[in-house]
Amino acid sequence: MNAVLFYSTLGIYFVATVAYLAYLIKPRETLGQASRWLITAGFLLHCAFTLDRYLEAGRTPITNLHESLSFFSLSIVGVFIIIERKYKVFILGSFVTPVALILMLVSTIFPTAITPLNPALKSKWLAVHTTVAFFGYATFAVAFGAAIMYLIQEHFLKSKKLGAMYQKLPSLDKLDDINYRCLTFGFPLLTLAIISGAIWAETAWGTYWSWDPKETWSLITWFVYAALLHGRLTTGWRGKKAAILAIIGFFVLLFTFIGVNLLLPGLHSAQSLDFLARTKKSSFPIWKPIVSHPDFPDGN
Amino acid sequence: MNIVVVGLSHKTASVEIREKVAFAPNQMEKPLQALVSLPDITEAVIVSTCNRVEVYATSRDIAGGMARLKRFLADYHHIPLETLEPHLYTHHGEAAIRHVFRVSASLDSMVVGEPQILGQIKTAYGYAAEYKTSGIILNRFLHKAFSVAKRVRTETKIASSAVSVAFAAVELAKKIFDDLSDKTVMLIGAGEMCELAAKHFLNNGARGVMVTNRTFERAEKLAEEFDGKAVRFDDLFDYLHKADIVLSSTGAPHFIIGPRDVENVMRRRKLKPMFFIDIAVPRDIDPKVNDVENVYLYTVDDLQEVVASNLQQRAEEAKKAEDIVSQEIGQFFKWLSSLDITPTIVALRSRFEETRQAELAKTLANWKDLTPEEQKRLEALTSAIINKLLHPPTSVLKQTGQGGRADLYVDALRNLFDLETAPPEEEVGELEE
Incomplete structure (x- = not known):
């Protein structure tokens, strides 16, 4: 289940990235709209994956590199969707979605197994610290694209x-x-x-x-x-x-x-x-x- | 029914002729009514812009219709036909369709791709629709022309770039500043092109204008014209930092603005971007100014190069647009010829005949104890029924075909009975047997 969610997210991100790159070549309004829907669908699936993983592991899934890269990618896409809607620049996606896709691809290199968390790290601060950090990183990633x-x-x-x-x-x-x-x-x-x-x-x-x-x-x-x-x-x-x-x-x-x-x-x-x-x-x-x-x- | 076009444009007539044949926009009822009261002219639309005057009409007789339209243009404007005739062009059939599609798509405009023409044709059609001088054919024709124009606009980049120096400057500014509404323009010196560019900037939302000139009185005069602020030439550098866009065209023999000056100005502006446009020859602004951070300097030659490449791009896009027009002509022409009576009667008959055959076959299949004799009588009976039923509409169609509005009936029939728009050739042949 978890792997299915992960790879469907990866698949949709791939298609969305291709769509955004195609938009770079042929900037048609419909293509931009389609890309936007794709990336939004991918984002929702990605959220589902993260939630599923959270329930399975019983903690925020940001404790190994696989999870972290995936969560980084999730935050970038989330922040991108907000910024893109605000500024109405589809073309930003041509520069940001590849970053999210690459992070997802890199995350597959690392083992996906849920490892028991170091007991010292078990704390509500795990969720706060990592989530805040990753959304911060993600805004800087979008800034990087811009x-x-x-x-x-x-x-x-x-x-x-x-x-x-x-x-x-x-x-x-x-x-x-x-x-x-x-x-x-x-x-x-x-x-x-x-x-x-x-x-x-x-x-x-x-x-x-x-x-x-x-x-x-x-x-x-x-x-x-x-x-x-x-x-x-x-x-x-x-x-x-x-x-x-x-x-x-x-x-x-x-x-x-x-x-x-x-x-x-x-x-x-x-x-x-x-x-x-x-x-x-x-x-x-x-x-x-x-x-x-x-x-x-x-x-x- | 034929579509006939008669008109003149900037390509065939000088402005002296064009202004004589122009129709006043608010008094279109009289000429439109006059047109449709001409013999054999059933529908009419008049397009009158500063670059063209054209009449689109439908008529049974092509040559006669054209002659009547020419005579109308001459008589209505009290010009001898001999004077007018050399400037007039005429089109009919496919060529007429192509012409109107091309005009609407701005392929026939003086500046190819300019956006006004479509609106002007829509207005022209609006008058015709209001005074009911356009009917089934021209309605459909012009709506088709609008949709072709829209297709050209969305599928090609024919109108996407500026083709005048002043517009090119505005477009560049929009790529630097995005929104011009809080931007101030400074005019240094005077000159036609400079003032024109300033007008364009104001039309595109620029907030205000500052004007400076060696002769302060001239600056004041120009500032008044633009509702702006006059600045003494010696105070230029005290005000320059307040300007986002600088248009310069003084007669100075040397550079009046150098990179050092601009660096100082930029410091005062906290590095907010500046756009310099140097229209003067010899130049007013040192080209090194372009190297200052967040400063963009364009000379008149740079802008002209932009315009030249845009024009070239338009020419390439125009080729794509011509292809679109060609595709659409075929479709529309198919519909237009389907309004002819004969193929419609054929299509109607075969629709009835198909139904009869199908129902008969069904009945005979279920009713096996019929003798061949009885089968024949059943066949004769059904044939007689549809012949009787089809007789009145067929004869009415043939009668109206002699001069009335057959196209109305034809269109209605085709819609009511869901007939194909273009029947295959051989069926037409059958009827003539």
Whole structure:
């Protein structure tokens, strides 16, 4: 049942992405409408999958990489649907849905089995921390899509190459506005995620902040977006500069989310690292908790 | 019944002729009624715009109908027919259909793809419908023309790009600013193109205009015209940051705005985007201004290039549009020829005959003890019934075909009995035997 839901979601996302890419080539109103319906249907199915998984595991399904990537994808599609409806730019989907699809595809690489949760992590904060964090990530992913579009359109306008693509892309102001709007929603969410994470860490490990790589990189991500927001509000960073920063921010965010789990050992990465150590005979050191805390058992 | 078109357009007549034959928009009843009171003219629509005057009519006799329409145009406007005739074109049959479809789809316009013509034809049709001078054929014909025009509009990009420098500037601004309603335009210097562009910006919602000129009085005059604000030329850089769109066309021999100036302005604007349009030759604005962040500088040559490529695109799209028109002509022509009487009678007869045969076969199959003699009599009886029933409508149709409104009956019959619109050729042959 769970696998069926997952793969039908994946299938619909695939079709929706193809439809949005086709819209990029032939921007017909009907095609845009169809794409919108497809992605919405995919989203509902994805919600069903997540709910099913939640009931099966008895906890928010964001505890291994498979679940996290799927949930990330779900949040991106959710945020995208809202933004797309507000700004009425179908073409944003041509840039955002591929990201959601790729995340879903990547999530299939990782084992899907529901693993028992580390007892230390069992807390209501799991749901709060992860949901808030992922919706924050998702808004930044949409901002990333809009920023890419901005840079392309800006390039056309500056170089005076006003081809078919220029015609299809929305105006710079609109793209910049989407970017800014995402920032104003994403940044508070990211801040909340860090705060709720710290509170959760306190209840789980007895310390608010332990400078594990995930925490450090979250803070770096936060600073990048804080700088962008500050720049926007005070010196009026907008347009190209803001777009570039939104893109940099998203890459830092992706590293925080995936790279840290895979490359840097730490508290957040227990399961994925275990998996890699067991299956790949990788050169990664078998993870040992950096912070030794009586409540926090060993890696498995 | 034939569709006949007689008219003249910017392609065949100069404005001196066109204005003489134009019809006043609010006094269409008289000419329309005059047209349908002409012998053999059953329906009429008059299209009168600044670029064309055309009469669409239906008539049995093609040559006679055309001659009457020509004579009408000349007489109504008191112009000798000899003067008018060289400028007139005439179409009938398929060519007439193609012509009207092309005109509605803006393929025959001075600027191919311009959007006004469709509205003008709709208005023209509105008058004809109001005064009841259009009937079954022209109603269907013009509605078809509207739908062809709509198809062309949605399926091709014939009207999607600007083909004048001023419009190209407005379209560019919309790709930078999205909404022009809170944007201010600054005019530096004066000049026809500059003023025209400023008008276009205002028509597209721009909030206000500032005008500056070396001669302050001229700036004031122009500002008054646009309901804007006049700025002294020396104060240009104190006001420039308030402008989002800058149109420049001074006679200065050197650049009056350089990248440094614009960088300062941008700082004061908190990097809000600016759009500079340099119409002056020699140029007013240093091309390096385009390299300043969030600043877009277009010269008149850049805009002309945009227009040229748009025109080229339109020409390519026009080819697609012609294909659409060709497809639709076939369909409409099929319907039009189905209004002819003979094929309708054939279709009606065969519809009755089919039913008779089918019912007869059913009866005979269930009624096996009939002798061949009795079967024959049954056959004769049913044949007689349908012949009797069909006689009056057939003769009425043939009579009205001599000059009345047969197309009305034909259309009604085809709808009532659900007859095919175009009967196969051989059936027509059978009837003539």
